[in-house]
Amino acid sequence: MSTFKAPKGTYDLLPPDSAKYLAVREAIAAPLRNSGYGYIETPGFENVELFARGVGESTDIVTKEMYVFETKGGDRLALRPETTAPVLRAVLEANLHKAGLPVKVWYSGSQYRYERPQKGRYRHFSQVGAEAIGAEDPALDAELIILADQSYRALGLQNFRILLNSLGDQECRPVYRAALQDFLRGLDLDEETLRRAEINPLRVLDDKRPDVQKQLTDAPLLRDYLCDACKAYHEEVRELITAAGVVFEDDPKLVRGLDYYTRTTFEFVHDGLGSQSAVGGGGRYDGLSEMIGGPALPSVGWALGVDRTVLALEAEGIELDIPSTTSVFAVPLGEEARRILFAKVTELRKNGVAADFSYGGKGLKAAMKGANRSGARYALILGERDLAEGVVQLKDMESGEQTAIGVNEIVAELESRLG
Ligand code: AMP
Numbered sequence: 001m002s003t004f005k006a007p008k009g010t011y012d013l014l015p016p017d018s019a020k021y022l023a024v025r026e027a028i029a030a031p032l033r034n035s036g037y038g039y040i041e042t043p044g045f046e047n048v049e050l051f052a053r054g055v056g057e058s059t060d061i062v063t064k065e066m067y068v069f070e071t072k073g074g075d076r077l078a079l080r081p082e083t084t085a086p087v088l089r090a091v092l093e094a095n096l097h098k099a100g101l102p103v104k105v106w107y108s109g110s111q112y113r114y115e116r117p118q119k120g121r122y123r124h125f126s127q128v129g130a131e132a133i134g135a136e137d138p139a140l141d142a143e144l145i146i147l148a149d150q151s152y153r154a155l156g157l158q159n160f161r162i163l164l165n166s167l168g169d170q171e172c173r174p175v176y177r178a179a180l181q182d183f184l185r186g187l188d189l190d191e192e193t194l195r196r197a198e199i200n201p202l203r204v205l206d207d208k209r210p211d212v213q214k215q216l217t218d219a220p221l222l223r224d225y226l227c228d229a230c231k232a233y234h235e236e237v238r239e240l241i242t243a244a245g246v247v248f249e250d251d252p253k254l255v256r257g258l259d260y261y262t263r264t265t266f267e268f269v270h271d272g273l274g275s276q277s278a279v280g281g282g283g284r285y286d287g288l289s290e291m292i293g294g295p296a297l298p299s300v301g302w303a304l305g306v307d308r309t310v311l312a313l314e315a316e317g318i319e320l321d322i323p324s325t326t327s328v329f330a331v332p333l334g335e336e337a338r339r340i341l342f343a344k345v346t347e348l349r350k351n352g353v354a355a356d357f358s359y360g361g362k363g364l365k366a367a368m369k370g371a372n373r374s375g376a377r378y379a380l381i382l383g384e385r386d387l388a389e390g391v392v393q394l395k396d397m398e399s400g401e402q403t404a405i406g407v408n409e410i411v412a413e414l415e416s417r418l419g
Contacts, residue, residue: 089292163266286298326355
């Protein structure tokens with residue numbers, strides 16, 4: 001072991017397990033690519049103000065969890081704690097919104113939050129996300145929910161639930177906000193929570209502490225305050241996803257940790273994950289563009305956590321079908337064999353056959369262990385006697401059957417066998 005360890009709250013993705021993470025990212029991305037979403041990549045850090053304004057000054061993410069630093073040039077930057085604000089910043093900066101709406105993009109990458117680490121909650125984690133920017137259309141909200149559901153189903157997940165709510169808009173939410181504040185002021189809450197009730201009362205609904213939850217049973221619900229436009233919008237989202245066969249639960253108390261959400265809000269929770277049960281979430285953020293200095297661009301998006309999705313797979317005992325990456329493993333015995341087989345491996349690879357090689361001049365026994373570990377279907381063994389005869393031993397690692405083939409037939413023979 002070296003002197004160094006991965007920083008607190010982080011972990012390394014190592015083979016062979018890391019293949020699961022790639023497969024999860026791919027499973028989430030595939031339905032998006034198939035639905036008109038283009039790939040976007042933004043820097044791992046941004047001007048700290050983007051998050052302060054975009055995510056919200058009163059959120060835990062901004063007040064407690066951001067990795068903020070000053071560069072040698074005097075810029076105040078933050079490692080990204082989320083990627084919606086950066087994506088919108090990038091779209092506005094490149095004027096993509098002027099070339100036709102909605103702008104539909106997806107991303108995949110690291111997020112950084114200085115949180116108290118526990119299982120399923122890390123300081124460095126990874127999300128795949130999708131954003132549909134610049135259109136107010138319930139079908140777009142529905143599309144995103146359906147696509148997230150589709151990717152979880154494709155992974156074989158079953159024990160997840162979709163929680164759905166509407167947070168209203170700038171017309172009806174202020175009325176509700178005031179009513180909720182009135183209600184909260186009458187409760188027995190600690191000072192910090194009372195302060196939160198003044199700044200962002202909706203977030204108090206999200207308080208997980210039992211003594212707080214107990215007092216919230218009779219809290220006014222946004223559902224009863226939605227304006228007609230928000231009600232109709234929400235009803236249509238519900239109808240569209242129902243028609244698509246997506247099962248969801250109405251959760252009138254669902255709010256989210258980021259300030260920018262309006263109207264449609266949803267969360268994917270998995271029942272096998274204990275306290276960190278949210279595997280993904282998202283919603284509509286009609287005001288975000290204006291909050292960061294852009295034009296009005298009503299938008300909707302989600303982010304699914306890759307780490308927690310992998311944990312959810314484990315909780316359900318799902319083994320992804322990840323094919324072995326190596327098809328052929330070459331075992332040379334001796335100097336000359338090494339040169340010949342290395343050239344063959346290079347040729348196989350050029351022809352698209354996944355091949356690996358026994359390095360380090362190992363003897364037969366140790367080299368065959370490597371062949372086993374690689375998961376290769378075939379081993380190519382070239383010894384002194386084979387060399388003299390111009391052949392190589394082709395071993396089927398499944399049946400154990402071994403046949404001699406001409407050195408010059410290696411590529412054609414393997415291509416035909418691997419089909
Ligand atoms: P959020 O950006 O907070 O809406 O989170 C979206 C998803 O990202 C969550 O449902 C989690 O799957 C994942 N996530 C958020 N925070 C963490 C964290 N600290 N560690 C691991 N995954 C996280």
